[in-house]
Amino acid sequence: MPARLSMPKDKLKFVLLEGIHPGAVELLRRDGYTQIETLPKALTGDELIDAIADAHFLGIRSRTLLTDAVLARAPKLAAIGAFCIGTNQIDLRAAMRRGIPVFNAPFSNTRSVAELVLAEIVMLMRGIPHKNAALHRHEWLKSAEGSFEVRGKTLGIIGYGHIGTQVGVLAEHVGMRVVFHDIVSKLSLGNARQLASLEEVLAASDVVTLHVPETAQTQWMIGAAQIAQMKRGAHLINASRGTVVDIEALSAALEAGHLLGAAIDVFPEEPKGNDTSFRSPLTRFDNVLLTPHIGGSTAEAQANIGVEVAAKLLRYSNNGSTVSAVNFPEVALPEHTGRCRLLHIHRNVPGVMAAVNERFSQAGINIAAQYLRTNEEVGYVVIDVEADASQVALEQLCSVEGTIRCRTLY
Numbered sequence: 001m002p003a004r005l006s007m008p009k010d011k012l013k014f015v016l017l018e019g020i021h022p023g024a025v026e027l028l029r030r031d032g033y034t035q036i037e038t039l040p041k042a043l044t045g046d047e048l049i050d051a052i053a054d055a056h057f058l059g060i061r062s063r064t065l066l067t068d069a070v071l072a073r074a075p076k077l078a079a080i081g082a083f084c085i086g087t088n089q090i091d092l093r094a095a096m097r098r099g100i101p102v103f104n105a106p107f108s109n110t111r112s113v114a115e116l117v118l119a120e121i122v123m124l125m126r127g128i129p130h131k132n133a134a135l136h137r138h139e140w141l142k143s144a145e146g147s148f149e150v151r152g153k154t155l156g157i158i159g160y161g162h163i164g165t166q167v168g169v170l171a172e173h174v175g176m177r178v179v180f181h182d183i184v185s186k187l188s189l190g191n192a193r194q195l196a197s198l199e200e201v202l203a204a205s206d207v208v209t210l211h212v213p214e215t216a217q218t219q220w221m222i223g224a225a226q227i228a229q230m231k232r233g234a235h236l237i238n239a240s241r242g243t244v245v246d247i248e249a250l251s252a253a254l255e256a257g258h259l260l261g262a263a264i265d266v267f268p269e270e271p272k273g274n275d276t277s278f279r280s281p282l283t284r285f286d287n288v289l290l291t292p293h294i295g296g297s298t299a300e301a302q303a304n305i306g307v308e309v310a311a312k313l314l315r316y317s318n319n320g321s322t323v324s325a326v327n328f329p330e331v332a333l334p335e336h337t338g339r340c341r342l343l344h345i346h347r348n349v350p351g352v353m354a355a356v357n358e359r360f361s362q363a364g365i366n367i368a369a370q371y372l373r374t375n376e377e378v379g380y381v382v383i384d385v386e387a388d389a390s391q392v393a394l395e396q397l398c399s400v401e402g403t404i405r406c407r408t409l410y
């Protein structure tokens with residue numbers, strides 16, 4: 001039996017994990033939603049399953065793993081908000097097949113990451129992490145050895161997307177030369193140059209910074225062989241995903257003095273919250289600047305993300321719009337004042353739309369407007385009918401073969 005949702009706002013439950021900004025809660029409340037549960041950390045296992053068992057909308061950040069098995073335990077889930085950029089923590093295809101659109105904030109924290117990386121470039125080139133650690137141990141290391149200006153040095157950017165391009169622009173402002181590698185041919189900003197391969201960028205750079213998403217291709221893409229291709233005395237920055245760099249290989253290169261330093265913000269395994277301790281082979285190196293995945297954690301970014309993603313969930317809940325969903329056919333919709341709106345998510349197989357229209361016609365329901373978008377696996381059709389036909393229309397829709405999910409908006 002496909003999921004059928006047709007409820008007033010105060011019956012719809014939002015669960016927001018991982019300390020999502022209060023601005024999101026405020027926006028939802030202002031719109032009339034009252035059932036909003038918030039938690040400051042990520043959940044796993046039974047705790048996660050219990051928390052989302054009766055949720056209609058779920059908000060997470062980078063830490064909550066939503067596998068198909070987890071999604072299967074949330075039968076009422078209508079949409080997911082990733083209050084961050086990365087969506088690798090969600091099985092997007094499984095969510096799509098279950099009729100659940102996923103929304104994120106594709107650039108609300110871009111600038112925050114870029115600023116942090118710029119600061120790290122300067123800190124690393126001056127050997128500050130090492131000198132700072134020494135001073136905390138009462139050791140005075142006044143020396144120019146291993147300390148360089150960034151002006152005239154080469155920055156290599158791997159992944160020249162939203163963040164990579166911003167980093168490049170900021171780095172040029174302090175006089176750096178910028179080269180980059182991307183799997184896609186990209187418009188170079190400023191004087192940045194796209195080189196022919198990853199190897200060329202690694203070999204040319206004094207600092208290499210990673211800004212790729214987590215994919216099958218980027219997993220462990222920087223290992224012993226790639227680090228060996230970097231210049232002796234270069235620095236590595238990773239504020240992308242923890243699985244992009246082989247930490248053992250990085251440790252070995254630091255131990256051997258091949259790399260002079262590193263700044264690492266993301267780790268293969270990260271604590272679920274601030275009440276859990278952090279362990280990494282990198283904690284033993286003074287010349288490694290470690291930060292607890294805070295590239296996007298600024299007041300500005302979090303406030304913007306809170307409002308942006310909450311607004312996308314609201315739009316989907318109130319109006320049915322899936323514009324900017326990362327895993328779903330995108331349907332942009334006008335207001336449906338005075339009418340009833342039906343949302344129907346179905347498997348994209350021949351005959352579904354014919355069956356929908358036939359049933360409406362047989363039941364004498366007049367369709368005021370119809371909007372359809374499909375991708376290779378699912379179709380999303382939104383149908384506006386006169387308000388008094390809503391119940392019959394919903395019955396008809398839900399019984400169409402191929403239906404994944406249907407819902408009414410008033």
Ligand SMILES: NC(=O)C1=CN([C@@H]2O[C@H](COP(=O)(O)OP(=O)(O)OC[C@H]3O[C@@H](n4cnc5c(N)ncnc54)[C@H](O)[C@@H]3O)[C@@H](O)[C@H]2O)C=CC1
Binds near residue numbers: 158265
């Ligand atoms: N540390 C933190 O707090 C934050 C980390 N992030 C991470 O940064 C990543 C990048 O963010 P954006 O720049 O907004 O993403 P984006 O999608 O705008 O850019 C990613 C770029 O990487 C390229 N790329 C993909 N696979 C590649 C490969 N195998 N080799 C080379 N290039 C490849 C893409 O073509 C694209 O140009 C996010 O996916 C997220 O994982 C994002 C925000 C905050």
Ligand SMILES: O=C(O)C(=O)COP(=O)(O)O
Binds near residue numbers: 085
């Ligand atoms: O936006 C992203 O992809 C990030 O990595 C930031 O994650 P966070 O919201 O800090 O858990």
